[in-house]
Amino acid sequence: MSGKKQDKNKRAAELRKQINKLKSQAPSAEDGGPEMKPGESPKDYIERRVREGGFKKATEEPE
Amino acid sequence: MALPIHLALVSEGVNISSSDLTRVASALSKQVDRDFQPFWRVDATVDSFVRLEDIPIDYWPIVVMRNVQGAAGYHQDEEGQPYAVVEFGDQWSLTASHECLEMLADPFGRRLRAGNLPEQAVHLGLAPQRVRYLVEVCDPSESGQFSYQVNGIQVSDFYTPHFFEPVRTAGVRYSFTGAIDAPRKVLEGGYISWKEPTSRHWFQLRMFPDEFSSNVPHVLDLTADTIFEKVKTAQGLRAAIDRVTKVPAYREGLRGPVLMAARVGTDTSIKAQESRAEDLRRSIAGLREAATPRGRKRPKR
Numbered sequence: 001m002s003g004k005k006q007d008k009n010k011r012a013a014e015l016r017k018q019i020n021k022l023k024s025q026a027p028s029a030e031d032g033g034p035e036m037k038p039g040e041s042p043k044d045y046i047e048r049r050v051r052e053g054g055f056k057k058a059t060e061e062p063e
Numbered sequence: 064m065a066l067p068i069h070l071a072l073v074s075e076g077v078n079i080s081s082s083d084l085t086r087v088a089s090a091l092s093k094q095v096d097r098d099f100q101p102f103w104r105v106d107a108t109v110d111s112f113v114r115l116e117d118i119p120i121d122y123w124p125i126v127v128m129r130n131v132q133g134a135a136g137y138h139q140d141e142e143g144q145p146y147a148v149v150e151f152g153d154q155w156s157l158t159a160s161h162e163c164l165e166m167l168a169d170p171f172g173r174r175l176r177a178g179n180l181p182e183q184a185v186h187l188g189l190a191p192q193r194v195r196y197l198v199e200v201c202d203p204s205e206s207g208q209f210s211y212q213v214n215g216i217q218v219s220d221f222y223t224p225h226f227f228e229p230v231r232t233a234g235v236r237y238s239f240t241g242a243i244d245a246p247r248k249v250l251e252g253g254y255i256s257w258k259e260p261t262s263r264h265w266f267q268l269r270m271f272p273d274e275f276s277s278n279v280p281h282v283l284d285l286t287a288d289t290i291f292e293k294v295k296t297a298q299g300l301r302a303a304i305d306r307v308t309k310v311p312a313y314r315e316g317l318r319g320p321v322l323m324a325a326r327v328g329t330d331t332s333i334k335a336q337e338s339r340a341e342d343l344r345r346s347i348a349g350l351r352e353a354a355t356p357r358g359r360k361r362p363k364r
Binding site: 004014 | 120
């Protein structure tokens with residue numbers, strides 16, 4: 001195997017390792033919360049998040 | 064002469080045909096060269112690769128994957144070199160374009176630009192002041208509704224250096240498509256991030272509802288209310304912004320008239336390309352026919 005190919009394979013392996021580590025850090029409510037579901041309107045999203053108890057109303061004081 | 068930047072578009076664990084990957088890479092390359100370079104003076108190439116192992120080691124990868132979760136957005140490898148992870152979906156070319164352009168305007172994810180606080184933030188009651196913005200050229204108009212097409216491929220709008228000017232001037236282009244019509248203006252579904260020199264906190268003006276407020280727009284104190292500072296220490300400024308910013312409208316993709324226009328644009332591009340391919344084949348066949356000596360049978364293709 002040529003040196004160039006070895007370098008490319010090594011870099012690819014390092015990137016995969018790093019991406020998998022990042023993927024394992026699943027987004028939490030602390031990050032900014034779950035995303036909208038496909039097809040969900042902003043209004044439905046807000047209502048769902050309020051129902052789930054993870055949404056602070058704009059009028060509420062931040063904790 | 065500046066060192067050109069080489070970007071690599073690659074899929075990982077997703078079955079994207081090499082035809083699609085190449086078409087998107089070509090569109091991004093054209094967008095960079097024709098639309099982005101004249102404003103931002105960055106020389107770059109964008110090429111597609113089938114595997115991570117095929118990417119030359121000085122290229123910066125844009126990796127298209129499924130279920131990227133916490134890995135979405137901009138990152139740096141162990142040597143501090145940039146790369147981006149893009150979620151595969153209907154609008155993946157738009158996200159790839161977004162990451163590509165932001166990587167070119169600010170390769171190391173920490174370029175700051177001073178400017179007055181956005182008018183939209185002042186209208187919300189924040190005191191007018193000078194702040195330092197993180198240069199993220201696609202964020203304020205990142206929603207699919209402000210995108211445009213290159214070769215029938217959906218790509219992201221981006222702001223120009225005029226975006227940071229102090230006053231609005233007639234005839235000035237603040238974003239490529241013209242969707243942003245005033246300095247430091249954030250459009251529906253977009254956002255902008257800045258550091259306030261006095262409090263030393265990072266803030267974000269968001270034009271979408273989130274966990275913290277259903278008001279649009281609203282300003283979020285990233286330093287006080289999110290894990291931003293923790294991620295910034297571990298992964299850098301831009302990676303931290305990407306981590307704490309979940310943009311609902313962005314994930315929705317195109318809708319209504321924008322979706323219709325995009326479909327028409329894609330269809331007409333594909334038809335035009337197919338016609339041209341047919342013409343080229345006919346032309347080549349004619350040349351081969353003419354080059355074949357009389358009486359000799361033309362070899363089969």
